[in-house]
Amino acid sequence: MPLTLQAPLDMHLHLRDGDMLNNIAQHSAKTFPGAIVMPNLVPPLSSKAEVIAYKSRIIEAMGQEQFTPYMTLFFKPSYDRAFLESIQDEVTAIKLYPAGITTNSEGGVSGFDIEELRPALEAMSDLEIPLCVHGETNGFVMDREAEFASIYESLASAFPKLTIIMEHITTESSVALLDMFPNLYATITVHHLLITLDDVAGGMLQPHLFCKPIAKRPQDRDALLCVALSAHPKVMFGSDSAPHPREAKEACGCAAGVFTAPIALQLLAEIFDTHGASHANLQAFVSGNAQKIYSIDVPQKKILL
Amino acid sequence: MPLTLQAPLDMHLHLRDGDMLNNIAQHSAKTFPGAIVMPNLVPPLSSKAEVIAYKSRIIEAMGQEQFTPYMTLFFKPSYDRAFLESIQDEVTAIKLYPAGITTNSEGGVSGFDIEELRPALEAMSDLEIPLCVHGETNGFVMDREAEFASIYESLASAFPKLTIIMEHITTESSVALLDMFPNLYATITVHHLLITLDDVAGGMLQPHLFCKPIAKRPQDRDALLCVALSAHPKVMFGSDSAPHPREAKEACGCAAGVFTAPIALQLLAEIFDTHGASHANLQAFVSGNAQKIYSIDVPQKKILL
Numbered sequence: 145m146p147l148t149l150q151a152p153l154d155m156h157l158h159l160r161d162g163d164m165l166n167n168i169a170q171h172s173a174k175t176f177p178g179a180i181v182m183p184n185l186v187p188p189l190s191s192k193a194e195v196i197a198y199k200s201r202i203i204e205a206m207g208q209e210q211f212t213p214y215m216t217l218f219f220k221p222s223y224d225r226a227f228l229e230s231i232q233d234e235v236t237a238i239k240l241y242p243a244g245i246t247t248n249s250e251g252g253v254s255g256f257d258i259e260e261l262r263p264a265l266e267a268m269s270d271l272e273i274p275l276c277v278h279g280e281t282n283g284f285v286m287d288r289e290a291e292f293a294s295i296y297e298s299l300a301s302a303f304p305k306l307t308i309i310m311e312h313i314t315t316e317s318s319v320a321l322l323d324m325f326p327n328l329y330a331t332i333t334v335h336h337l338l339i340t341l342d343d344v345a346g347g348m349l350q351p352h353l354f355c356k357p358i359a360k361r362p363q364d365r366d367a368l369l370c371v372a373l374s375a376h377p378k379v380m381f382g383s384d385s386a387p388h389p390r391e392a393k394e395a396c397g398c399a400a401g402v403f404t405a406p407i408a409l410q411l412l413a414e415i416f417d418t419h420g421a422s423h424a425n426l427q428a429f430v431s432g433n434a435q436k437i438y439s440i441d442v443p444q445k446k447i448l449l
Numbered sequence: 450m451p452l453t454l455q456a457p458l459d460m461h462l463h464l465r466d467g468d469m470l471n472n473i474a475q476h477s478a479k480t481f482p483g484a485i486v487m488p489n490l491v492p493p494l495s496s497k498a499e500v501i502a503y504k505s506r507i508i509e510a511m512g513q514e515q516f517t518p519y520m521t522l523f524f525k526p527s528y529d530r531a532f533l534e535s536i537q538d539e540v541t542a543i544k545l546y547p548a549g550i551t552t553n554s555e556g557g558v559s560g561f562d563i564e565e566l567r568p569a570l571e572a573m574s575d576l577e578i579p580l581c582v583h584g585e586t587n588g589f590v591m592d593r594e595a596e597f598a599s600i601y602e603s604l605a606s607a608f609p610k611l612t613i614i615m616e617h618i619t620t621e622s623s624v625a626l627l628d629m630f631p632n633l634y635a636t637i638t639v640h641h642l643l644i645t646l647d648d649v650a651g652g653m654l655q656p657h658l659f660c661k662p663i664a665k666r667p668q669d670r671d672a673l674l675c676v677a678l679s680a681h682p683k684v685m686f687g688s689d690s691a692p693h694p695r696e697a698k699e700a701c702g703c704a705a706g707v708f709t710a711p712i713a714l715q716l717l718a719e720i721f722d723t724h725g726a727s728h729a730n731l732q733a734f735v736s737g738n739a740q741k742i743y744s745i746d747v748p749q750k751k752i753l754l
Binding site for chain 2: 284286340342345346348349351354361393394395396397399400
C-alpha cells in the first residue's frame with residue numbers, strides 16, 4: 145500500500161567526507177530531506193569555519209536533491225559562552241563522545257567531571273543548544289551502555305534545562321531513563337529495532353551488522369520497539385548510517401558501522417506495518433517528535449513509499 | 450626458562466580432511482603426540498570403516514611425526530549395543546552435537562528425550578565409552594551454554610556411570626557443574642582462557658577470534674582460569690583448534706573456529722607462568738588429568754618448550 149510521509153528526518157547521520165560523501169549523500173536525501181549530520185570527521189568539526197565548509201561540501205554532494213543538513217560540532221569542555229554564541233546560527237546541536245569509544249572519537253571527553261563540563265554545558269543550556277551523547281563506557285561490550293546510565297543521570301540532574309539526546313540507544317535500561325528525567329531524549333536506529341547480538345555473532349559472524357553500540361539482547365530490542373512503535377514523544381529516528389569501504393568491513397579487524405541510509409525509511413515502514421503500528425505513529429517517530437524536541441523548521445517535502 | 454612436558458594431549462581437535470588435513474596436521478603433532486580427533490567431517494564419521502579410513506589419512510598426513518589419533522564417532526541415538534561393541538576397538542569416545550549448533554553438525558540430536566537416548570547411552574555406559582558433548586542450546590548466543598546446563602544435569606543423573614565430557618566450556622555455570630555431578634568432566638580451550646567477547650567484538654570485529662561457543666564475560670574467563678590453573682582433576686586441555694580457509698574467516702559471513710594448534714601449548718605455558726601456576730599443574734592439565742579421565746595409554750614423548 146502506498147504511504148506518504150511528511151518530511152522524514154534522520155536525526156543521526158554520518159555523511160563522511162570526500163569521495164565517500166559524494167558516493168553516499170544522495171542515498172540519504174532521496175528519503176530524508178533533512179538530517180542531523182555527525183561531526184566525527186578527521187579531524188572532528190570544532191570551529192564555525194569547518195562547519196560552514198563541510199555544510200557546503202554536503203550541499204554540493206547532494207546535487208539536485210533537496211536536503212537540509214542540520215550541522216553539529218564535536219563537543220569540547222573548553223567551549224565558552226562567547227564561542228557558543230558565535231556558532232549558534234550554523235550549529236543545531238553539539239555531540240559529545242567519550243574518548244576513543246567509536247570511529248574518530250579519540251579527541252572526546254575522558255572522565256565525566258561535572259564541574260569541568262559545567263561552563264560549556266550551562267552555556268549550551270542557556271543558549272538552548274541540545275547536547276547529543278554517545279553513551280558508552282569502556283567496560284565489557286554488552287554492559288557499556290547500561291554502565292553509562294549513571295553518567296546520563298548526573299548530566300540530566302546537573303543541567304535540568306539542557307536538552308540531552310541519548311544517541312542510538314540499544315538497551316532496556318536506556319529506555320527506562322526516558323521517563324525518569326524530563327530533559328533526556330533518545331534516537332533509535334532502524335537496525336537496533338531489527339537485530340540482536342544473535343544476528344551479528346549467533347550464526348556466522350556478520351561484519352555488515354557490526355556497529356557501536358553493539359546490538360544487544362532480545363528483551364532490549366523489544367523495549368526499543370515498544371517506544372518506537374508507540375511513538376513515545378521523547379524518541380525519534382536516527383539511522384546512525386555509517387558507511388565504511390567494503391575492505392574495512394570484510395577484513396581481519398572490521399570497522400564498526402552499518403550503512404542503512406538507502407533502505408532505512410523503507411525498513412521502518414515495514415517494521416511499523418509488521419507490528420500493526422499506525423502511520424501516524426510512524427510519522428511522529430520519523431519527523432514530528434524530532435521537530436518538537438529540536439524546535440526546528442523542516443523542509444516541506446513529501447516522500448511517497 | 451626451558452620447560453619439558455610429558456606427552457601433552459589435545460583432548461579436542463579438528464583435523465578436517467583432504468588438503469586442509471594435509472596442511473595442518475603436523476602443526477598439532479609437533480607439540481601434541483596424541484589428540485582426541487573430532488568426527489564432524491562432511492558427512493560425519495558414523496561407521497567403523499569411516500573411522501579406520503580417516504585414521505589412516507591422519508597418520509599419513511602426519512608424515513614422520515609421532516602422533517596417536519584417538520578417534521571419535523558422531524553420536525546417533527540409533528547406535529545399539531552390538532554396533533557399539535563392534536566399533537569399540539577403534540573408537541575412544543563418541544561426540545554428541547545438538548543439531549545445527551556448529552560446523553557440520555546438521556545431523557545431530559534434536560531435543561533431548563532421555564528415553565530416546567537411553568539405549569545408546571546405557572550401552573556406552575556399560576562399555577565405558579565416554580560421551581563428549583557440544584553443550585549449547587539454540588537460544589541467545591550469550592546464554593546458549595548456560596541454558597544447556599539443565600540438559601547436562603539430566604544426562605548426568607540419568608546415566609550416572611557414563612563419563613560425560615562437557616566440551617570447550619566457556620562459562621562460570623559450566624564450571625559449577627563439575628563439582629555437582631561425579632560423572633561430568635570438561636575440556637577447556639586455550640583461547641577461552643585468554644579472550645572475552647570484548648576481544649571479538651569490543652573494538653574492531655575480529656573474525657579470527659570468532660568461535661562457538663562464543664567467548665563470554667570476564668568473570669566466565671576467570672572461572673575457567675581458576676580450574677585450569679589449579680589443575681582441577683576433572684578438567685583437561687582441548688584446543689578445539691578448528692581451521693577454516695582464510696576466505697571463510699575474513700568474509701561477509703565468517704565461519705566459527707579458531708586455529709590455535711601451532712601455538713596452543715606455548716600459549717598455555719605462558720598463561721600458567723604469567724599466573725604463577727606450577728609446572729606440575731600444567732602437566733596435569735595438558736596430560737595427566739586426561740589420562741585418568743579417559744583411561745588411555747599415551748605416547749611416550751617429551752616436548753621441550
